[in-house]
Amino acid sequence: QRLSPSMLCWRMAGMADDDRLNGLLLKLGAVLVAICAATTFALVYYTIDEHDETYDFKVVFMRLTDCGLGLLPTFEPSDIEKPGLNIFLMHIFFMALAFALLGPIGAVAYVLAEDVLKLPHSVAKWMHALIQFGALAASILGFVEMYYKHLGSCDGAFHFQSLHSHIGIVVLAMYWLQWLLGAVVFSNNLLLAPGTFGRNLFHKVHITWGATCVFLGLGTVITGLLIYGGKLPMPAIRELDPTKYEKQFKGVRAGMFAFFTALALVAVLSLKSAAPSRKLASQEDQPSGALDYQPA
Numbered sequence: 001q002r003l004s005p006s007m008l009c010w011r012m013a014g015m016a017d018d019d020r021l022n023g024l025l026l027k028l029g030a031v032l033v034a035i036c037a038a039t040t041f042a043l044v045y046y047t048i049d050e051h052d053e054t055y056d057f058k059v060v061f062m063r064l065t066d067c068g069l070g071l072l073p074t075f076e077p078s079d080i081e082k083p084g085l086n087i088f089l090m091h092i093f094f095m096a097l098a099f100a101l102l103g104p105i106g107a108v109a110y111v112l113a114e115d116v117l118k119l120p121h122s123v124a125k126w127m128h129a130l131i132q133f134g135a136l137a138a139s140i141l142g143f144v145e146m147y148y149k150h151l152g153s154c155d156g157a158f159h160f161q162s163l164h165s166h167i168g169i170v171v172l173a174m175y176w177l178q179w180l181l182g183a184v185v186f187s188n189n190l191l192l193a194p195g196t197f198g199r200n201l202f203h204k205v206h207i208t209w210g211a212t213c214v215f216l217g218l219g220t221v222i223t224g225l226l227i228y229g230g231k232l233p234m235p236a237i238r239e240l241d242p243t244k245y246e247k248q249f250k251g252v253r254a255g256m257f258a259f260f261t262a263l264a265l266v267a268v269l270s271l272k273s274a275a276p277s278r279k280l281a282s283q284e285d286q287p288s289g290a291l292d293y294q295p296a
Contacts, residue, residue, distance in 0.1 A: 022271055023115065029268040030111035033104050036261040041101035043254035044225070048089045087148045092228060094142030099171075099217030100254075102135035104261050107214045108268055129183070136179045139172055164223040171216045178209050211269060218258045225251040225258075 105112070109131055113124035146165075160166055185192055185202055192199035228251055 022274060026111055026268060026271040027115050029264055029271060030108040031116060032264040033108045033261060033268060034112060036257050036264055037101050037104040040221075040254055040257040040261055041096050043250060043257060044092065044096040044100060044221075047225075047228075047250035047254060048092050087145050091142050091145040092224065094138045094145060095168075095224065096221060096254075098135040098138035098142060098175075099214075100221045100258055100261070102131050102138065103175075103214045103217050104265055106131035106135060107211065107265060111268065111272070129186075132179055132182075136176065139175060143172060162227060164220065164227050167216070167223065168220045171213065171220050174209070175213045175217065178206070178213055182206055182210075211265070214265065215262055218262045221258050222255045225255045 106128055109128040110124045113119040113127050114121060119127075160169070181202075185199070185206075192202060
């Protein structure tokens with residue numbers, strides 16, 4: 001049935017209202033992701049910062065190991081006990097920085113930059129790339145710290161002692177591959193030309209793979225917090241100083257906000273898929289080597 005002009009205008013106005021509401025919810029969702037991610041990291045830091053042991057924000061290179069390519073240093077048992085060096089806590093710090101803070105914020109960087117802050121698309125591209133590079137660097141440091149914690153063993157005897165570590169190494173491999181392939185493909189217009197089927201397909205895979213990495217990273221952070229909580233002497237804390245019992249719940253709160261971050265990110269992705277697809281920036285707007293894709 002053919003619509004009358006008045007009915008058509010009414011329907012178009014309704015669609016415009018829906019788009020505005022969707023856009024508003026999208027921006028609120030992205031801000032909520034950033035708030036939850038920042039809160040998660042702050043609670044993780046608060047949890048480890050009041051630990052009885054101290055730690056330094058540095059990676060200490062000892063003697064080189066002769067296993068593999070000899071690229072990673074190794075520790076002697078005596079090195080682990082040096083004052084001021086708590087490698088286990090540094091692992092928690094770097095992994096929370098990578099997967100609880102930078103990863104989720106990088107996933108919504110386009111919405112935050114373009115829709116919330118009204119920044120140019122080219123700026124949003126590099127914000128996304130640099131934030132995710134920060135997550136990549138932090139995840140590598142977190143991996144190296146746990147490698148140190150296990151004495152730099154090359155035979156696997158001290159590594160992969162928990163479900164957390166088995167899931168974690170898979171997530172790391174996925175995350176590192178995601179950033180590397182994204183940097184290679186989207187840093188130029190020659191490998192896969194803009195507008196081609198191959199580039200569009202890779203773009204979709206990149207978005208899906210990246211979102212999967214963020215969700216798995218948050219889940220791995222939660223399992224890590226569970227392990228860390230299990231290592232604290234709860235019975236002793238109850239008996240010696242009831243006020244220290246509060247320390248048991250700091251990791252729980254951090255884990256809950258990691259869960260809230262994941263929920264907010266699900267909402268953003270759902271709203272983004274329902275929103276009208278944006279047009280790609282024109283070729284003239286893109287500087288040479290720009291990351292020439294839009295988020296989903």
